[in-house]
Amino acid sequence: MPKKKPKHPEAEVHAMILTDVKIRLGCGDFAPEFTLHRTDVDQTRYPSANWDVQTAANVHDWKPDCAQAFKEAVGRARRKFDIAWQ
16 A cells, blocks of 8 residues: 655645755756646555646746756655645
């Protein structure tokens, strides 16, 4: 059985992702616009997360290193946290 992940508000997970991305060298001023959405995943069969990135604006304008940092930050957050949806 998968281990229960801590649940955080959507805004908090969003902020954690931004903070994580800005740690990458050259991405301190990186401020991507993105939204998160609920996923209806069976947590017992697919122990992923109950959320994912829904949209991200202007991704073609992102620096490659910052885009990679964003992808990695989302992956880490999905492994660590679920969202306490309202």
